[in-house]
Amino acid sequence: MLKLGIIGTNWITNQFVDAAIASKEYELTAIYSRKESSALAFGKPYGVSTVKTDLIEFVSMPELDVIYIASPNSLHFQQSKLAIEHGKHVIVEKPAVSTSAELAEVIALAKEKQCFYFEAARNIHEASFKKVSEILPQPEEIIGANFSFMKYSSRYDLVLAGEEPNIFSPAFSGGALMDLGVYVVYAAVAWFGKPESAFYFARKVPTGVDGIGTIILRYANFDVNLMTGKIGNSFLPSEIYSLKETIVLNAVNSIESIQVYNRQQAEFSVVEAAPEEQPMIAEARDFAAVITQPQDPNWQAAYEEWLVIAQTVHTIMEDLRQQVEVVFPADKN
Structure with missing residues (x-):
């Protein structure tokens, strides 16, 4: 243990x-x-x-x-x-x-x-996330996707009162993208790979970090629209589109329901999604398996893949921050 x-x-x-x-x-x-x-x-x-x-x-x-x-x-x-x-x-x-x-x-x-x-990044380790990976259309069949994760932070009340809590402070590398946007970027990269380009349209709060924003990831044949924010609440589903079907998810940060709409049959089918009682248990198990089984080629390959995804996500997020001029002390090192 x-x-x-x-x-x-x-x-x-x-x-x-x-x-x-x-x-x-x-x-x-x-x-x-x-x-x-x-x-x-x-x-x-x-x-x-x-x-x-x-x-x-x-x-x-x-x-x-x-x-x-x-x-x-x-x-x-x-x-x-x-x-x-x-x-x-x-x-x-x-x-x-x-x-x-x-x-x-x-x-x-x-x-x-x-x-x-x-x-x-717990979402990519969950069984429901992996289930979506299994039912994704081929890349050439995808025509787009929309992911949303926006939740009001009670700490924003402090910002409105003239204070600078950690989560909204550039000194502590805060902001909507870093806190919640990372989930939607992770989902896009894990499912679709590295985009050809990325664009961020954000609104800053008085502390100088982004409070809400829209991200567009451009792939060869489709675009992914991502919405994130900490100054309002969104209840939108997340969707992946192809010519034949639409995959509808309650969210991408923690998937509890998966439906597939077939355009030709004009009906929905339900794909089993079984969220864990402990929302972080899947990643805990995965990390333990890598640590305790260093000679297992499958777990070590999975570990290397997670590192590649992490590097891609952080490169994208840094580029997005630079576009909207959200600057951290670490950027100056």
Whole structure:
């Protein structure tokens, strides 16, 4: 069983730890937080009292096998590097880093240290996502797609009050694209590959990051329209189009329903989608399989594919940010 340490004590960390424990592949072993009280409060329901407030001491713990990072986006790069330099495998919440150069550096370091490095883009690991992959039309038959993920953040109330919470702060690599847009970009790249070009039309909030935007990914024979935002709510389905059929999904970040409309028969058919009770359990299992089976060619090929997808996604997102002049401190390094 993998000994798990965590950085970050927010709700997403709870969700991952619950999934990791449910997978029976991990044991929560230690918690890092700048505040000891926060770490102890997080660990109490899990019966874990080993906490650290010094990051070097935490990543140096010999009993840890893998570290899960869910700190503010801008901290991911340095924390990931530090963990890998101390021989730890790393699972880092999306977006894994702020720039494509940071990603390339961390991946190279992980290979040098013989560690595994995973971006926790959970949607591409889920069974329902893979089911859609199986029923996709051939690329030459696709004529377009529309994906949407837009959800109002309560933190935007603080922006309207003149404050700058982390998720809307350029200093912490925030914004709609980085927080929610990454899911729709991941879906497009995982299903259709690297686009020939990408365009972003965004509206900024007073802090200087994007609050809402529309992305167009241009492929050889079709376009994919992506909508994302954190200053409003969208309830639109996501769809993939061919001349013969339309695949209709409730979402692409977490697929709970799949329908296929046949144009000639003018009717819908339902494709079984079975979302897990623990929404992050699929990725937890996949990451554990790669770590514990380093000689398995299938798992290692899957790992390399995830890295390629991650690199493509981050290259696209960096280009999109540059188009709308959303600038992070990491861009200046």
